[in-house]
Amino acid sequence: MAMSGDDRARLEARNAAMKEQVNSLMDTFNRQAGMLRDAQTAAAQTTASLTSKDGLVRAAVDSGGVLTQLEFAPSAFERSTPEALARSVLHLAREGASQVKRQVNDLMSPLTEGLPDLSDLVEGAPSLSALLPRFDAPVPPPVTPDEDSFEDRSALAHRAEQARTTPPPPPPPAARPRRTSDEDELPDSWLKGSY
Template sequence: MLDDDQLAARNAELRGTLDNLMRELKDRTDGLRDAQAAIAAMSGVASSPDGNVVVTVDSTGVLDKLELGPRAFERVTPEQLAQTITQVTRRAAANVREQVTAQMAPLTSEEGMVDLPDIVPGAPSLKDIFKVEQRDEPAPPSDEDFGSSVLRKEARPVQRAASEPDDDDFGGNSIMGRRDSW
């Protein structure tokens, strides 16, 4: 059995460990608040190799701004332009994810962190609070994925069918013009 001096020493040691744990938690919580503010202001930017597509995404990877250069529609099919926009958007999102990861790295480090199970066996781990889960994302496209310029070598004029009726032309058969009953 422990005497009073041993109990007091053990109590002081436990109190010191808990004080360190609370200080660590407060510092990390303050750091997390600061990191969240910095992350909210982040954006990712990427452009196509020819500069005709520039994409800016916010800190969550959501498209914020899409800029198309003056030659973006020349000699390019809609499918090619859509593919380029998609690839550039993915690169911008990867860019902002890298920034967020770098911002969070000091807070997610477990080095030297005192954890609750170290003090109270079976207690939940505080380390789990600060873990950043990584989603499986496709690798961002590189410049080689774009091939060459998104522009086709030869321009093809867009042709519309001559027989396409106007959207509001019902050939005189509109129900709005009928005078007869239903």
């Protein structure tokens, strides 16, 4: 099948346009990959340091939201109760983790904004947007435990879950049949028999 000059020119023009589009996508990809590496490095170094309102507790949180440092003022146990200090520690740890998450969000959001989805680039391809982490997702508010309760609610929830999933114990073994009075009689002699 011979190709006419017009068909050949159209194919070459489409090929050149596709090549230009791929080159543009590769340039964008390489630029964003570099920006992502820089943002990941910055995100890994993100920390938060907080002090309680009363100044009795100081805490530091790393990029993963993990408490890395905890300090009490020398007069902390004279000026406060252990329960109040524990609440301060929990509040600082949660607030620090929330601050770090917001900082990482601020670093990563510009990189994910305006990124085309796979389905935008390739007709019929599945969307991958649900698989990518959302840095702009709202931080859920911390659960505040009942301050008057000393119950470990996680242990109670674990026991309730275990009770739902644990099969019932096996039935006790059947009772032995009772001996009759004939079986209870001893032989005349245990020494009878051949030697």
